[in-house]
Amino acid sequence: MTGATIIFYLLAALTIVSGLLAVTTRMIFRAAIYLLFCLIGIAGIYFWLQYQFIAAVQIVVYVGGIVVLIIFSIFLTQQAGEKLPKQNLGRQLFSVLAVFCGLALALVQLAQYEFVITDGKPVEPTVANIGKQMLGVDNGGYALPFEIVSILLLAALVGCIVIALKSNTETA
Amino acid sequence: MFIVKYIKNIFKGVKSLLVGMRRTGYYFTHHKEIITQQYPDNKETLNLPERFKGEVVLIHDENNEHACTGCTACELACPNATIKIVTKFDITAEGKKKKALDKFVYHLELCTMCNLCIIACPTDAIKMDQTFEHSVFDRKELTKILNKPGSKIRDGVE
Amino acid sequence: MWSFSNIAGSIQNWLNQTFSPTWSLVMQMIIAGIAVISLFAVLGLILVLMERKVSAWMQIRLGPNRVGPKGILQTFADTLKLLVKEGLTPAGADKLLFNLAPVLALVVGMLLMAPIAFAKDFQLWNLNIGVLYVSAVSSIMVISILMAGWASNNKYSLMGAMRSGAQIVSYELSAGLSILTIVVLCGSLNIPDIIYSQADGWWIFKGHIPAIISFVIFIIAVTAETNRAPFDLAEAESELTAGFHTEYSGMKFALFFLAEYVNVFIVCAIGATLFLGGWMPFHIGQWQSFNHVMDYIPSSIWFFGKTFFLIFLIMWFRWTFPRLRIDQLLNLEWKYLLPISMINLLLVTVIAILGWHF
Numbered sequence: 125m126t127g128a129t130i131i132f133y134l135l136a137a138l139t140i141v142s143g144l145l146a147v148t149t150r151m152i153f154r155a156a157i158y159l160l161f162c163l164i165g166i167a168g169i170y171f172w173l174q175y176q177f178i179a180a181v182q183i184v185v186y187v188g189g190i191v192v193l194i195i196f197s198i199f200l201t202q203q204a205g206e207k208l209p210k211q212n213l214g215r216q217l218f219s220v221l222a223v224f225c226g227l228a229l230a231l232v233q234l235a236q237y238e239f240v241i242t243d244g245k246p247v248e249p250t251v252a253n254i255g256k257q258m259l260g261v262d263n264g265g266y267a268l269p270f271e272i273v274s275i276l277l278l279a280a281l282v283g284c285i286v287i288a289l290k291s292n293t294e295t296a
Numbered sequence: 297m298f299i300v301k302y303i304k305n306i307f308k309g310v311k312s313l314l315v316g317m318r319r320t321g322y323y324f325t326h327h328k329e330i331i332t333q334q335y336p337d338n339k340e341t342l343n344l345p346e347r348f349k350g351e352v353v354l355i356h357d358e359n360n361e362h363a364c365t366g367c368t369a370c371e372l373a374c375p376n377a378t379i380k381i382v383t384k385f386d387i388t389a390e391g392k393k394k395k396a397l398d399k400f401v402y403h404l405e406l407c408t409m410c411n412l413c414i415i416a417c418p419t420d421a422i423k424m425d426q427t428f429e430h431s432v433f434d435r436k437e438l439t440k441i442l443n444k445p446g447s448k449i450r451d452g453v454e
Numbered sequence: 455m456w457s458f459s460n461i462a463g464s465i466q467n468w469l470n471q472t473f474s475p476t477w478s479l480v481m482q483m484i485i486a487g488i489a490v491i492s493l494f495a496v497l498g499l500i501l502v503l504m505e506r507k508v509s510a511w512m513q514i515r516l517g518p519n520r521v522g523p524k525g526i527l528q529t530f531a532d533t534l535k536l537l538v539k540e541g542l543t544p545a546g547a548d549k550l551l552f553n554l555a556p557v558l559a560l561v562v563g564m565l566l567m568a569p570i571a572f573a574k575d576f577q578l579w580n581l582n583i584g585v586l587y588v589s590a591v592s593s594i595m596v597i598s599i600l601m602a603g604w605a606s607n608n609k610y611s612l613m614g615a616m617r618s619g620a621q622i623v624s625y626e627l628s629a630g631l632s633i634l635t636i637v638v639l640c641g642s643l644n645i646p647d648i649i650y651s652q653a654d655g656w657w658i659f660k661g662h663i664p665a666i667i668s669f670v671i672f673i674i675a676v677t678a679e680t681n682r683a684p685f686d687l688a689e690a691e692s693e694l695t696a697g698f699h700t701e702y703s704g705m706k707f708a709l710f711f712l713a714e715y716v717n718v719f720i721v722c723a724i725g726a727t728l729f730l731g732g733w734m735p736f737h738i739g740q741w742q743s744f745n746h747v748m749d750y751i752p753s754s755i756w757f758f759g760k761t762f763f764l765i766f767l768i769m770w771f772r773w774t775f776p777r778l779r780i781d782q783l784l785n786l787e788w789k790y791l792l793p794i795s796m797i798n799l800l801l802v803t804v805i806a807i808l809g810w811h812f
Contacts, residue, residue: 127476153604157551160597176583180590188593192623195600199616249582251641306790313775320512320774332516 132172139165150208153198160191177249349409349424352379354400354442361450362443363421366397373416378406396449400442405435419453458576458754486578490567494560494716499529501715504762505769512773533708541704544607551605556702556709559598563716565591570723571645573733573754584645585637588724589630592679595717596622599681599688599698602710606701614697617780618688622679624787629675631795632668635802636728639665645727652731654739662810664801669729671795676721677768678783680714684775685783722764726757730764733757 139162146158163186170179211219261267323329333342356362366383384398414424422442432438465485469478503518503526510517518525543549569584571577581587596619603615637643639661640651651657658665678685689697699710726732733753737745778786804810 127479151548154548154551157554157597157601164594176581176587180583180586183590184586184593187597188590188623188626192593192596192600192619195597195604196616196619199600199604199612249643251637251643306794316774317770320770323514324508324511324770327511330511330514330516332514334516334519 132169135165135168135172139169150210152208156191156194156198160187163187163191177254344426348426349411350426350428351404351430352402352407352413352422352442353425354422356444356447357450360444360447362447363419363450363453364397364400364443365419365449365453366395367418369416369418370413370422373412375410375412376406376408378403379413397443402440402442403438404430404440405438457752458573462576490564493567494563494712497719498712498715499533501719501765502532503529508766508769509773536704536708539704541706544701546607547701548605548607551601553706555598555602555605556706556713558601559595559713560709562591562594562598563713563720566720569645570720571649571727571732572757573752577646580646583643585633585643585648589626589633593626602702603698608701610694610700611698614688614694618681618698621681621685621687621783624784625675625678628671628787628791628795629679631799632672632675633728635664635668635799638799638802638806649727649732649734652734654737656729656731656734658729661802662805664798664805665729667798668795668802671791672725672729673764673767674791676725677771680717680721682718682768683772684777686777687780687783690777718765718768719761722761722768725764726760730760
């Protein structure tokens, strides 16, 4: 067993354990923190795979963005510090069943997929390569999705401003 | 116009920040202007500012006489009952009774050094002293009687 | 002549010859960990003393001058006191998160140390996206503050944490944009690449006025991100007692304190790397003789000199400017810094495309 394998198992254990804790804990703020560690574990696995750019984006988007957003919304809710009530048995059973169905589906997929070991070198995440991958118009580029997402976000921003604007017509 | 005002604002802000930074930068580079006094080391040469107030004292002259008539103006002026004047009646030469000071009780632990008693005193009998090393082991010691034993009022002070 | 990279190289060679690859890797990790932890300790001691001296001199005071010659042992005494002090956990606190938060803060600081180049070719981890990595990992910092504020179960802590969160999330934007201007100019996210691109002059001089503007915006934004005055709303002593670390004492408080100073060091090191050339000596274009003279000063001295200059600048801000109100803070970011840095980024892009920079 080499050092790299040990690191992989440590990261995988961190991800799985904190993921399990995130769904089983009855304190909502702790759940958010466990989710954070789960996402950090996944980012760690990306680093381990030397997908450095994906790992950094994982941290920026999920840890710096989404988890902070979740924590803020928890802060703004009432009685967030109390333990959530225990769910009844039927719901627990149903969720366990759903989890096992999902797990079985994933395992079947994994068993059927033939993993091919490639010896191709990974794409170096230089600025030029990142730009070509994300904004390229040729095969493998993501210019169209990128632009569509930009328009969606712009529309969302404008919508926010419209909602937040005070309407002067009513008072006048 | 909006954009002109915006840019003006930025320049005004940056300028005022730079003015502040120039001041602190000046202090940083001019160590000789340091005003800190290294107190226990310079007990002999300690230089207290003129307006520093340490405690209230009753002025006694060399004949152990003071100027307090016991009028309790200071007691009335004190905002937090620091001063308590106890009076007695002296028999004057003509055989008349005359009000005089018996005990000038001063609670240092209550005093805020506000100077109101000094202003109120009609005969300038009390003043603010600059002693400041007041720490004692028992707070009873902070209740002081300011008139010295055997002291009496100076002749001619009414 | 010895240098950091030679020492590191010879240690690595010796380890590789003596042990198997796995053990050699483990040994290297341990050595790196010990080095980073001792750097933390030294930085904490130096920076706290520096802050106290700088603040004293700016306020016409003397500062610590009793413990040791000229007071240089003052921070040792303080650290010793904090070490032996009891670390209380409040009864109503969420014990797990309360104790985890300061550790997380420090671990984030350690992770951020990895891609910083301390001297010529001396780096813990040379990764391709160094600058992006730093700005990504530093966003975990806010979570440790939010955790501490929440777990303390104290309204001051919670308010401090909320303010801090709002502040860091918004100022990350303009910090990121001002980092991007340099990335646009030199076309790389790799820290050694950025430093080598400044061999004929630092970017703050080569990039004309837009580089200076983005340097100023970067300094303002990182001051806000590290929660230092004038942006110290998160711990505003006069309003919130001590903000998110109100309930912390002893060693746990010391960890937060240390993390704050380590963060200041890291952002200043990044600023020095991007704008002032990192360990690159002061070079002017093609003046070979002048450049050679500058090369005689070791690269690590250049790096630490520039970093400490920026730290001094941030301390200068702290002891000059009054604290901002929360609405002023958000106004400054969203109405001034963000539009300016966006226009500035556009200008820099034009400069980079047309090749107008030196």
